[in-house]
Structures are given as structure tokens and as C-alpha cells.
Amino acid sequence: MSKEIKYNLIVKKEGQPNESAWSEEIIAIVGDVIKIEGHGKSLVSFFNQTLKKGEIKRDFVLATPISEYAEISAKLKHDWQKKSLVTEKGGYDIYKCSNCHATGKRYGVSAFVIIDYKFKKLENECPNTK
Numbered sequence: 001m002s003k004e005i006k007y008n009l010i011v012k013k014e015g016q017p018n019e020s021a022w023s024e025e026i027i028a029i030v031g032d033v034i035k036i037e038g039h040g041k042s043l044v045s046f047f048n049q050t051l052k053k054g055e056i057k058r059d060f061v062l063a064t065p066i067s068e069y070a071e072i073s074a075k076l077k078h079d080w081q082k083k084s085l086v087t088e089k090g091g092y093d094i095y096k097c098s099n100c101h102a103t104g105k106r107y108g109v110s111a112f113v114i115i116d117y118k119f120k121k122l123e124n125e126c127p128n129t130k
């Protein structure tokens, strides 16, 4: 099982005060036992082990979830593929999930695909029949 995590990783240069810390947005698909703090620490550790010339080691300060969706299962998400060659009358594009074949529409530049009514029961969960 895996899940998507989305959080702000607060880091600072090694040995510098916390006031100098900055935030980086992290989005990753990880195993379901991974917590954002552990993930953030391992990112910093990896950075420190792979320093490029001129880079300074970093210290992990904090990891804070970005939204209530910080820990949703990656397996339950539809994999929306655009099916419209051109935008349909009504200003939407047709999408189809490559996992379960549910269809939906995305209006304008909205980031979200709205699932079609006949697939309504799959709205929050992809059965992932692939």
C-alpha cells in the first residue's frame, strides 16, 4: 500500500539559527508507514550526502502537513487521462481513468476532474481494476 504525502519541509543551513529557516513544499508517493517527519529527515540526510560543490549541509527543522489531504492513499486515486482532442461545447474536456474506466469532465483550467454521474459511487475511490 502507498499514499501521497504533501507537506512543508522547514530546513536551515547547518549550524544556523532557526530564524534563518525556509520552507519547501514536498509532494511524494511513499509507503503507508512513512510519516512526513521521517520522510523530511531522510530528504535532508540524502541532500547532505550528495552535496554539490558550493552547497552547505542542511539541518531538518520541522515538517508540517499542508492540508487535510496530507495522507490519502495513492492507490485510491483515479488516473485521469484526457480523451478530448479539442475542448467540447460547454467548455470541458472529457477524461477517462486508465485504472477503472470511469469517465469525468474537467471544466476550463480547473485542476479537478468531476466524475460523471453514472460513476458517482467511485467519486472518492478508484477500484483500480487494472
Ligand SMILES: [Zn+2]
Residues within 6 Å of the ligand: 077, 078, 079, 097, 098, 099, 100, 101, 102, 125, 126, 127, 128
Ligand atoms: Zn479510476
